[in-house]
Amino acid sequence: MKLSIDHSSPVPLHIQAEELLRKMIEDPEFRNGKFLPNEVELSQQLEISRTTLRQALNKLVYEGLLVRKKGIGTKVSEKTVSSKSMNWKSFSQEMAARGIPIRNFELHISWVKPNEDVAHFFEIKTDQKVLKLERLRGRPEGPFVYFVSFFHPNIGLTGDEDFKRPLYEILETEYNVIATLSKEEISARAADGFIAGKLEIDTGSPVLFRKRFVYDQADKPIEFNLGYYKSDSFIYTVESRR
Missing domain, CATH: 1.10.10.10 (Winged helix-like DNA-binding domain superfamily/Winged helix DNA-binding domain)
Structure with a gap:
């Protein structure tokens, strides 16, 4: 070279x-x-x-x-994906910017009644159904992250959208909803049987767990997102400036 x-x-x-x-x-x-x-x-x-x-x-x-x-x-680095918390984008946009090819292994859409955490964030009742999007994603050779997203019913999502496209691009171009602020909680936990099966790891293996709260330009909640990452395939970096 x-x-x-x-x-x-x-x-x-x-x-x-x-x-x-x-x-x-x-x-x-x-x-x-x-x-x-x-x-x-x-x-x-x-x-x-x-x-x-x-x-x-x-x-x-x-x-x-x-x-x-x-x-x-x-x-x-050996097959490690890095994500930064500053100037955040959708997962698809971030991986594309880094030149990392991504494959969707599973994509499930359903309407569900939110649990207390989701309902509290959206400020709605637990009997009001919300759109739930589940995606298992990774490199062509195997999955490394399982996402679960819930969307505020006021957005107007129908479930018929092409969620293979970047998520925030869909919200902005089709619903005029611009994701502006992300607040996140990051922790480590042991994979239960369900998550272990999705990520093709042993039950009890460590995973990085990220909870993301997304708001629009008016600081109204639009998405409640949970992400489970294989610990040996992902680095989450935080940049702070004073």
Whole structure:
């Protein structure tokens, strides 16, 4: 793979280095656990300082795309998906932006009476039915996340929508509902028999559990989402700025 940086470009060198590293990660030569050239060799080849190169490397280590082993080198993460909590998108949009191919293994739609948690969030009664969307998703080789979403009845969803499309795109283009705010609770738990069966893991295996509360531009609740992720296939990163 030919490596070069345009030193005459107005784009900062560390940004160019970051984009180049992203391309290297997807190259079969380096994909899935293979080591990158060492920092000295790579910085010389790109004609940039090791400090500039390390700035780019640190960004990708933070995102979970690279793993740095002290005294050994930096290698590409092995089949790990990373999600960031800042500037959030729908799952489909986020994975597409990262160039990760996603397969839908299951998709189920039903109308159900909400439990107390869902009804409380939507500020409705428990006898008022809501649309429930269940999706088992992952890479082509196997599932790594099981989602359960409930939608406020005021949105107007019918259940006939094409939920293979990005969810928030459907809400915005067909119902003029724009998902603006997401509040999340993240924890670890042991998979029960149902979740273990969905994710093809052993009962009792650790899973990352994420509860997401989604609001529109007027801060009205629109979606109550539960996500169960295989712990060895997913990294959830949080970025804070002060």
